[in-house]
Amino acid sequence: MPGYPRNIFVHQPALKFLCILCSEVLRDPTQTVCGHRYCRKCLQDSVESSGTIKCKGCEVEDNYESILTIEDINSDRAILRELNEIEVRCQNDGCLWKGLYKEYCEGHESLCPFATVRCIHERCRAQMRRKDLTEHLERNCIRRPVTCQFCNDEVTYEESKSHQKQCPKYPVICQYCGRKDILREKIAIHQDLVKGDCKKKPIPCHFKDVGCDEMVDKNRIQDHNTEFIGKHILMVLNVVTTLLAQVKVMKDDSIVERLKRTINEQQKRIESLASDTQKLETKVTQVLDAKSGQSKLDNGLSVPQIKTMLDKLDSSLKELKDKQTVLHTKANTFDGVVAVLNNQVEHDENMMQTLKSERIRDRELIEGLERKIKAQDKIIAVKDVALAEQDLRIQSLEMASYDGVLLWKISDFERKRHDAISGRTTSIYSPCFYTSRHGYKMCARIYLNGDGMGKGNHVSVFFTIMKGLFDALLRWPFRQKVTLMWLDQNYREHVIDAFRPDPTSSSFKRPTQDMNIASGCPLFMPLSQLDSPRHAYVRDDVAFLKVIVDTSDLI
Known part of the structure; x- marks a missing residue:
């Protein structure tokens, strides 16, 4: 959505609160690398449509033209904090609400009863005030769901009348007996000619076999026969005439003679086949008798045996x-x-x-x-x-925050504490964090067995400025307030200390090495307090340290 209309403010808004593209009050403000502000939606739509755009603010100011990409869209939290404290009013007709910009964005805008909304049903989409939406959905919407009183199926109000015309449970009137309590799905069974229980259902006419197709009430069958007696006689006459013609054809002499000749021919053929069969049987007998006779030699062996x-x-x-x-x-x-x-x-x-x-x-x-x-x-x-x-560098970048707040989870606490006491690893560094995407780069350093005055009796926590990519654009020396917190996981009493940097200390000058000398609180928390039963500074072998850098006066 574009920005809010200007008259949302009770007083005339300053130019810094207006979007360069839509000229309305910033909605979800963002700031580019060249310092100009846009509504997030306005800038995203412009960049996504072409891939890159020229900064409109730079064009108006005749400065060098910045080319903006999707990576250049960064939230402007500073201007958002200022906007959140400005008094605004609702623009919906009939609404008298007034309050802060933050309250309007986070609550009232999406809940205002006087806002115009559309019906949630696609084929309706009627417009009304939000406060009237419930009544519309319950009483007036043509697409509201209703339950059929006969079959209990859920249909829309718009379809309810057409549904009744085909609902199987809807009661219909029998056209023969006049009963009104028969369900549509059972009317065919009620009127069935064989199994139906309708007392006035029609039956076929007695002259159906000779051509009468009339269906007659069984109580009026005699009246029907009397009324249609002439038609019935004609139907019977036509059937009798047809039968007589067929009998006459069957008695025709020429047909009988043809049948007799055919029978005689078949009889002669049968006799001829019988004679041929007899001759073949005689020949077969003669052949078998000739083969059965065998000659004998003097030694008693027959020729076939030899x-x-x-x-x-x-x-x-x-x-x-x-x-x-x-x-x-x-x-x-x-x-x-x-x-x-x-x-x-x-x-x-x-x-x-x-x-x-x-x-x-x-x-x-x-x-x-x-x-x-x-x-x-x-x-x-x-x-x-x-x-x-x-991998270590990528992991550090993934865990880095860009709002000036570090929440450091210290795992394997007992092992690391033992390493500190034994001198194996006296201190550990936190992941780096930033005041903004292009701001100061920082980290925390902790001595679990103390350092300096706190060695052996306190936990020492220090704050370190690291060398960043954008140090040339930042203000030096570092002047932001730093708050150190050891979180009580029982939410009773956090250990808190804060300090403002000393501008003359080399710890807060622009770094020339990877990081400056750490500065902080050598007596941050007594070691005896770590094991306090009232608190949970360490639970499940995990501790949490929070570092907050004040970024309210950073641009």
Whole structure:
């Protein structure tokens, strides 16, 4: 949405509160790198439509033209704090509300009963005041849901009348008996000719088989027969005439004669087939009798028996010859196999010598590759260290805040405290944080066993200015108020200390190294207080330290 209309303010708004694009009061204000302010929606729509735009403020001021991208859209919290304290009034007709800009944006604008809204149903979309929306949805909206009183299905009010015309539970009137309590889904069963219970349902006319299609009330069947007696007689006459014509055709002499001739021809054909069958049977009997007679020799053996014995001998001789041929073939095959095996043995011996030579070459090649792998492992180890540093840097950037507030979660507290007492790791640094996207870069440093005057008896907490990318554009020395808080997880009593930087201290000058010398509170909290049963400064081996930098006077 564009900005708010200017007359929302009780008093005339200053120019710094107006959007350069829509010229209205800033809604969700943002500030570009060149210092001009826009409504977030106005600037996003302009940038997203073309990818980049020229800053309108720079064009008006005839300065260099800034090219704005989506990355240049940053919230302007400073101007938002000023806007939040300005008195505004509601612009909806009939609403007399007045209050602060913050209260209007966060509450009244979305809840004002006099605001114009649309009906939530798509095909209605009527407009009304918000306070009238409930009554509209319950009583007037044509798309409001209603329940059918007959089938309990939910339909819209607009469709309720058409639904009644097809509702299966809707009571209808029987057109024959006049009953009014029959459901639409059961009317067909009620009027069924066989199983229906309608006492006045129509039945077919008695002359249906001869062509009368009338359906008649069974109490009026006699009246119907009397009224249509002439039509019924004509229907019967037509049927009788048709039957007589068909009988006359069947009695025609020419047809009978054709049927008789056909029957005689079929009878003669059957007799001829029977005669042929008899002849074939006689021939078959004669052939069988001729084969049954057998001649006998002097030795008592018949000729067929001798032939059978000779056939068996021939078969045995043939089998022996076949076996001899197979054995000869196998012997020749075995000789060939032995020769091939001898050749293969000689070939294998030569192959063994070749493989031994190749094995020596392969061993030399493997040793060379192992040396290369060791060199690559060293390179990979260096790369792993670089990647670990990059991962640490990326993690720090992900955890960084840009509103001047650091909420530092210190995990594994007991281990880190033990390291501090033993001198292994005397201090630890927090993730870095910023006063804004292009503001001061800072971090916190904590000595869990104390430092300086607090060594061995206090927890020491220090604040450190770090070297940032935009230090050249910032005001030096650093002058913002710093508040240090150790959070009580029981929400009873936080440990709080605050200080304003000393402009003459080198700790707050523009950094020339990665970070300045830390400055803060060496006697921040007694060590005995960490274990206080009334408080939960450490719970589940986790502690929380909060650092707040006052950014109210930063632009």
